[in-house]
Amino acid sequence: MNSTRYTMIGLMSGTSGDGLDIAYCSYELQEHWSYAILDAITIPFPLELGQKLQNCHNLSALDLALLDVDFGKWMGEKVRNYCLQKDIQPMAICSHGHTVFHQPSKGLSLQIGNGWALHQAAGLPVINDFRMHDVQLGGQGAPLVPIGDRFLFPKSDFCINLGGIANISMESSGDRVAFDTCPFNLLLNAQAKILGAEYDRNGAWAREGKVSTQLFEALNALPFYSKTDAKSLGREDLEKDFIPLLASSDLSERDKLNTLIEHYAFQIATIIKNFQASENPSVLITGGGAYNAFFIERLTDQLGGKWNPTLASPQLIEFKEALVFGFLGVLRLRNENNTLATVTGAKRDSCGGVIYG
Structure with a gap:
């Protein structure tokens, strides 16, 4: 495709499991890539669907297959209604899906939200299954957002997303480096x-507690933190190592x-110190954890105050991952690499994503 301007819908169902993020975005390539989040909403999961998604890793094979189709159809219906309400016609829907299993060492990373069901219910082209190509090339299949960090946020020395799992990305010796931090x-x-409560608002309860040495x-001694190559965390790792502690x-x-x-502040500060190229690096923090004021204070303390946090809008904080999945779809349509081997540990860069319609 030769077009330099694209309008896409990015869909994100994160590991936190609170709902479906829908971001209607435009992307334009001139000398550099630019973007705009034209509109974005989060649709809470209905109670039954939300419970099924939270427990999907324990379902039978048949029930998981049915949920895959039902979830794809549900997402498609929501996007169709959204597009009708907004009177918009995006070029494609770019869906991350909901991660069930993430075991790249076994060649597996499974996200549900069936592409055909989503395509038929929405009446629009769909791009999904962004991870599996990289996994089959020996990569982690994650994180996928760093290609967006490189092209859409080039002025930030570090991009951190604080979702269900925290990850970081940065340039190092000309390569993009990224991994899950904790x-x-x-x-x-x-x-x-x-x-x-569903969450600790502003970290208020954490602030009332005390650190247990x-x-x-x-926590710092867990095996994950001794890995030095490409690494990612899945729900399985939390259930095996973190939750029992x-x-x-x-x-x-x-x-x-x-x-x-x-623990989180210590781990993230250690990475920033190891990779920073300036005394006061610029750091963009997005994801729900960006609202945790107590965490931001502890990170500032761990960094000795030597950092320059980038002020992100609430829209960017909440919808950056959906924005970037839309961008992954743009690169897929252009047949350009959207997954970086320096990030995932794969044999080579690749262009992931399956197109429906």
Whole structure:
């Protein structure tokens, strides 16, 4: 395709499982890529669907196959209604899908949200399954957002997304480097639910707690942090390593929250210090964790105040991943690489995504 301007819908169903992000975006290539989030909404999952998605890794093969189709159809219907309401006609829908299994060492990363069902329900071309090509090239299939960081946010030294799992990307010696840094909201939200809320607003409960040196050191000693090559975290890793540590601790929920925040701030600050090329690097933080004021304070402390946080709009904080998946779709339509081997550890860069319609 020779067009230099594209309008796409990016769909993101993150590991936090709160709803479907729909971002209607435009992308234009002149001397450099530019973007605009023209409109964006989050549609909460209906209770039954949300519960199925949260527990999909425990479903039978048949029930998982049915959920794959049902979820694709549901997303397609929501996008169709959205486009009718807004009177828009995007070129394609670019869907991340909902991750069920992420085991790249076994050649597997499965996202559900059936492409044909989504295409038929929406009446628009669909691009999905962005991860599997890279996984079959020996890569992690994640993270995928760094190609968007490179082209859409070139002025930020570090791009951090604080979703269910936290990840970071940056340039290093001419290559884009990126990896998951630590869990984030998946563990914080689970602790907050025990205290009676969906999440810890602004980190207020964490602020009331105290750091447990024992738990802090045990978290830092987990095997994930000793990996030096391309690495990514899945729900399986949390269930195997992180959750048992928290469950076996007799700390209060507030102390667990405080210790988790300190652990995250320490891990992310360590990476920034290792990769920074200037004394006060610019850092763009997006994802729900960007609203956790207590975490931002602890990260500032761990960095000795030597950083320059980029002020992101609420729209960018909440919809950056959907924006970037739209951009991955643009690159797929252009048959240009949208997955970086320096990020995933694959044999080579590749152009991932399956087109329906």
